Amino acid sequence: MTRGRRDGGRVHPGQVPGGALAWLRGRDPGLAALRRALRAAILTPLVLAGTYFGLDRPDIAVFAAFGTLVLTLFVDFGGPMRERIAGQTALILATTVITCLGTLAGRTLWLTGSVTFVIAFCVLFSGIVSSALAGATTSLLFAYILPVTLGGPLGAIPAHAAGWGLGGAASMIAVTLMWPVPASEPLRVAGAHACALLAGRLRAEVDCAPDPAVHGQALDTAVREARQGVADLRKTFYGTPYRPTGLSLSSRAVVRLVDQVIWLGSVLHRDPPRNRDALSELMVCETKMATVELLEHSAALLQADVSVPHGLDPHVTRLEEARSRLEESMIGLLPRRSAVPVARAGNGTAPAAAPGPADILIGSLGPSFRAQSMSYVVSAIAGNVQLAVTARQRSRRDRLLGRRPPGSDSALSSVRERFAAHLSRNSVWLHNSLRGAAALSLAVVIAHLTGLDHAFWVASGTLAVLRSNAVSTGQTVRRALLGTVLGFVVGAPLILALGAHPVVLWLLLPVAILLVGMETAVTAFTAGQAGFTVVLLVLFSIIDPEGWQLGLVRIEDVALGCAVSLVVGLLLWPLGAAAALGRVLCDALGDGARYLRGAVVTGLALCDRAGAADPAVSDDDRRRALASARRLDDAFREYLSERGTKHLALADVTALVDAVTILRLTSDAVTDLWSRAGQAPGHGRAAAGQEILDSCESLTSWFESAGRALAGGGAAPGRPLSRPVVQAALRGSVSRDLRAGTEQGTATAVRMVWMADHLDTMRRLQAEIDGPVSAAAASVRRQRARRRDLRAGLTWPRPPTARAGTRPGSPRRD
Template sequence: MPDRSTASGRAPSARRHGGAFPPPGAGRPRAAWWPPTHLPSPLQQPAALRALRAVLVIPGLFALTFEGLGNLQIAVFATFGGFATLVMAQFGGTRRDKLVAHLGLAATGSVALTIGTAVNGITWLAVLVTVPVAFAIFFAGAAGRNAASGITAALLSYVLPVATAGTMSMVPDRLAGWWLASAAGTAAVLALSPPSPGHRLRAAAAASARTLAACLDSSMRGTATTADAEAYRDAKHELMNAFDATPYRPTGLATADQGLAAVVQLLEWCAGLVDDATREHPGLDQAAPADRELFAAAASVLGQAGRLLDDSGTDGAASRHDRADALVAAAAEMDRRREAAAAIDRSVPSGARASGKPPRGRSVPADGDLESAQARAGNAFHAQVISLAVRSIVADTMIASRLAGPDTIAARRRSWYGAPQDAAPRGRRGALADALGIITSNASMRSVWFVNSLRGSLALAAAVLVADVSGVQRAFWVVLGTLSVLRTNAASTGSTVARALAGTAAGFALGALLLLGIGTSQPALWAALPVAIAVAAYAPGALPFAAGQAAFTVMIVVLFNLLVPVGWRVGLLRIQDVALGAGVSLVIGLLFWPRGSAAVVGDDLADAFRIGAGYLTQAVGWALGTRHEPADAGPAAVTAGIRLDEALRGFLAEQGVKRVSKRDLAKLVLATTRLRLTAYSLAGLHSAGPAGDGDQQGAAPARAALAQATAELAGFYDRIATQVGRPFPGQVVLPVTVPALASLDGHGDGRGDGDEGPTDLVRVISGCAVPHLLWVDEHLGHLRQHASDITGPAARVAEQRRLPWWR
């Protein structure tokens, strides 16, 4: 397929005059006959469909393998494998995504099942092997939402054989049961899934792009109202809610998924740029003609990107290609206007361009012209940076829509991982290495995935040890009990233990009453089995956790009485075993990471601010010509941002009272993103030569002032990092104040804090005809304006970090 991302067929340039915009860090029409479109409305609900699939598959698998084949091993692993595939694993995405995820679960389960069977006969070996196997399964969830959603199901394939007596001769039968369940379960999921109502994240991104385009267009025409600004802010909030709503990132490592994630971050950043532009310079209609044309082109392209992102499913593939062609043409026109505006910036001194008067060479403009120069330079800066943001949105939208060519994908992939903008493409092997780098970047105690995986693997190993040493009859239930109640902090684990025991006791009582009523009659138990499976399958996510435990216990009582009629005693054994497993989880929770994700969020915030400050220093040095190598802290900054995002999701998904407000955390996280992306933008600006080589008159003092302002800002972010970071005994954390950046002028930053006139720095730069220095000043001013937003939230986070975990 030709590359539709650029009019020329080439990858969009990562560097333009005036800097590069900072990036973050499809299919056929649906078949009208697809069966679920005709299901009654209640059966369209996820829990109801899950229960329906389980009832149709699991009893049939059990009947076929136990009554038909008469093989106990196949029957047990087919039944529990069916429950894992249909209930525990809840994969999302397209039918292709679900098929790939289920195949991955089947393959992973096969390996885990074989290992579990091989080591179950030797206690010390089983305990030792459980740690790396469980860790690998937990940690693989960092690969994406479907990998994370399949963790419990994959672990079941290991804990069942490792805690159940067996020999290697049983592996073929066990694998047969597992694959039979995988095949039947996957077919049921594909056949009985409703057509996608549309990707919520894509729809939110489309709405955000359209409303942002409308606001920018109305501002450029001079007809903007408060309703326009409120509309795009509301759309941005809905977009970020859709992105942050799940405990796992809604995008995985697939190229299209990463493109969509990049679109989300770009739209959030672009909304901030538009907000700043319209707030600082309300009259965009008063901008220079070239800048007005560029604003109009950017608004048009944004609107068309929103239409391409709108995956409502009502249009065919041909219509999508038409919209893509229109988007590419509009982006090419925007590129032409941006180059024309940049050419004017390079050829006309700032004061002359602003005033419309003939160039005055290097003479210092008068105050009136200087005020106009500052306003027009601000408009030019925002026009250029917004258009570069929109250009990146176009490329990532094409990638997310699976319409981009390999050159565009290679160019954008470098930016996703924070690689230097001039880095050469690395091909498919490089892309795989970059994707795997996201996973390996989590191999740190700063990563919520790493800590959770370590904690979970140790808990399961301890459960295997306790189950074997205690000599319980059903060791599997001890390990499953540990897995069921393990949470990310001690308080929520303790709460879940109580609810698990209450639910199990209730299930035991219900099962005992059921057996008292129907006895151990095989026909009656067979009739009760589908009902028990339906309730147990419906409960997750739809009913309280205790109710789900009760339903699962009733299903176990019925199932095991079909296997070996023992009456109500099986329920009593399950209570004892769950109590043991839950106790293991509680002890591990107290010993390892009692604060849960909250501690990692603080550590990751500190890393993001500290690394971002270093990245900013490098980028400004490169832009000023005082640094001889391009900024190379980008990959580390991207890694810190990804870890922070994952930790925040884990924290918000934890049960219990949140002692730090979501609003405070959102401000701090947004500040880290703003810092990183501003640094990336500055890394695209580069002086024509080293500082001091033929410096224009007055440029050296301007460079020194900008370097000093950068040092002050970097110091501010370093102090914020210390404040929110891990406390140590005797530490005294002083309040953090926003730097005045007095080096940029003689009386403050000159950005609207009073009735000051134009800044001295603007006067100097306007006189020495080095316009890109003014753009460095605009970048730093952008950070300075938002710095006061985070001092309060940082202080409150620091206060909470210094309290004991039980408080």
């Protein structure tokens, strides 16, 4: 055995206990699973003993023991203690009501099946509201499954509710007193860290501008750290099975911040264009420094999570003033530049080729466009940070009265948006909810029809093995049955040997519960299922001794539940999350492309009085793009958590998901660009507008074709064109605006060029995801070909005599 040294009473990491603890922390971050398992292992036997011996009511004891086990082992709310207590209280009340409904529904068969489907669907589908509610679905379903399968008269409702209420009271003790988890918000911490690193990267870029040779190494280091910070934020965001958000204003603001930080990282990833004009470079640097200060203070405020007087308002004001001065400098300097005479060639006989006014404008707006994009997204980040901190620091009275900070939406409107987003045929959450509800209702009905004494195990077996595709469900069926058999092999001899010694059974119960609790972090699913079998064997042997026959009954019931789960998986969703992800990506890319097209059309309408656009149409496009993004988030998480072989590299899938985010936020930026513009004077921009519109159509058509290819609706669109958007018609329109000499005309020219730059950015995004799109489309075609071959192999062969024009069994015609 490895030995460690001791110095001054300190035990060095070389010792076995330290190494074991480090290994456990690596498998169970924060020891969350161990904390839940210890709570359940201690409290469940205590509550069972108190109700069984103290009250002498086995019916209350069953519900008290399961209530304690379910409410402490299968759910663990996060956040401050106040929010945890509120969440646990709401869960106890909800599960108690559901327990009563389950007792009522278990009396007649037709009522059992229909009510089970409705309740299971509502519980599963309501998880889209918040991650806390999604994490509590197992507890809510067990609270219904237990009474509806055990049955009982109407007079049993008080006993069932009392038992479950006692279990809930024990769980409240566990949450508040037994190793309460430290308040932590990893998403907020990761977001603050990423913002700080991005601010450092931008500051290093400003420092490097005067002398790249001196500060180049520092800039390279800052670039690497910023990319790693964004990658860590993405990993934290997608590291949970559910979208880490709730109905609180603070959590919603932090989640919105994630997309904006990812987009800011993509904006900074592009190398800054060089600007040889000293005055323009000065204005760009001023805007960058204002952006850096706002981003640094946003990161510090988000990290500290403490409201300060005026918050970020002074820094936001400074950035807005810097943006205005940058735009005004571009508008004011360009007409004077165009008046500079063109230099002649060295021999004085012919003029040298020099750019015209439009070329000067277009060439000088590159650095300012990047600075304008950065300032826009950082302003949005600061707004969400300010909202998150302000909402959290509200008084209790303001929370109770529903008073919200200005510019924030209500929790009810957020719920409506989330439900509306997932009422779609391509919603992974809707598929999972329908499939789970159908499987549980079918399992309960079959258990009642067959007259099984322990129908609860049929439903619990169905719930345990139901996965997102038939293949994964089949694999989990094998593991569940193997675990149940192993649990029977271990538990049956124990029951036989220790049946006459109930004290030993009581001592064995917490050990089995501890094994079940550590299944998600340390042990495998099979071991957890074996532990759950031992827990049930011991628990029911204590309450209602039946001997080793109970283990055989459990094996039969679990096998039936697994069969139900496999059949429902084959019927409702045999292809799993990978196929669903392709369809949701198709919707998201298509809706994002339509939103970009609508934003460009709206901007072009403001460029020329002859144009007209309906702002409501653009708002509808934005809502559809947001809804698709929400469905994509859930489909991507389901894809990450799904067992089995992944046919695509994770980096390629992540690039496609990020592309949807960048496409949507770029459309937001185009909309914001023209929201601050007045009506442009005169006409004459139709040709330039048509050129920009044609380029936009080419871009959006490519994204739509890529989406269809990801869903299996065609081949990949191929490598997009790399030519810039700015062409002759746009140069001509800009030249006319400069010759007119009006400030509004020049401002319109600047915005037209910036909008064209946004479209060029989308072209670069197309080039970046062209490889992942082609790889994903090829994988979809291969999977479809395999499924066709499988169906062909399963098709019943026709008899040799069954040819065209004949029927099987008819005489042959010579």
